[in-house]
Amino acid sequence: MLTCESIGEALSGYLDDELTQQESQRVELHLRECEKCRSLLNQMQTLQQAVGKTPAMSLDQQHWDRVHQDPIATATETAGWVLLAVCLLPPLIVGSVMFLADTGVSVLAKLIAIGSVSGLALLFYTVLRQRMLVSITDKYRKVKI
Ligand SMILES: [Zn+2]
Structure with a gap:
């Protein structure tokens, strides 16, 4: 008992x-x-x-928001995207024009290349658009840590 x-x-x-x-x-x-x-x-x-x-996720979500909104991370991420675009786009465009103008390359290879680059560009655009939507609608955007 x-x-x-x-x-x-x-x-x-x-x-x-x-x-x-x-x-x-x-x-x-x-x-x-x-x-x-x-x-x-x-x-x-x-x-x-x-x-x-108390939602179990709330603490994780708060932590994630804090990490996500870290000003240094945001600045380096933006700088990374800009550097990547500035350094990668011109050679990519020049290379693409030269590749497409080259008569020695088969039409099939050109079509495959155009398809691959278009796919990559679409993915890049999707990620960029999602990031912009998140930063616009993020309710914690102006919260200072
Ligand atoms: Zn008792």
């Missing part, structure tokens, strides 16, 4: 459904007879529900 003193730890286990069937029955037996421990269990349930109402 459990006593009020010995039930303490078992109650939280009972609440979290971590007890064996036999242990649960012993706790239930005691709860049936003891108003004090029923009241304690009620309080623990209320507390657990209150804690449970």
Whole structure:
């Protein structure tokens, strides 16, 4: 038979459904007879529900937002995109024109190249558009950390 003193730890286990069937029955037996421990269990349930109402993701989301909005990360990311575009686009355009003007390259190879570059450009545009939409609609954008 459990006593009020010995039930303490078992109650939280009972609440979290971590007890064996036999242990649960012993706790239930005691709860049936003891108003004090029923009241304690009620309080623990209320507390657990209150804690449970806090979305588990909120802390992770806040952390992610903080990392995402880090001014240094944002600045280096922008600089990275600009550098990539400035250094990569001119040679890509010149190379593409030379490649397409080359009569020694088959039409099929040219079509494959055009398709690949178009696919990459579409992916690039999609990522860029999503990033712009996020930065426009981000509700934490102006929050200073
Ligand atoms: Zn009791």
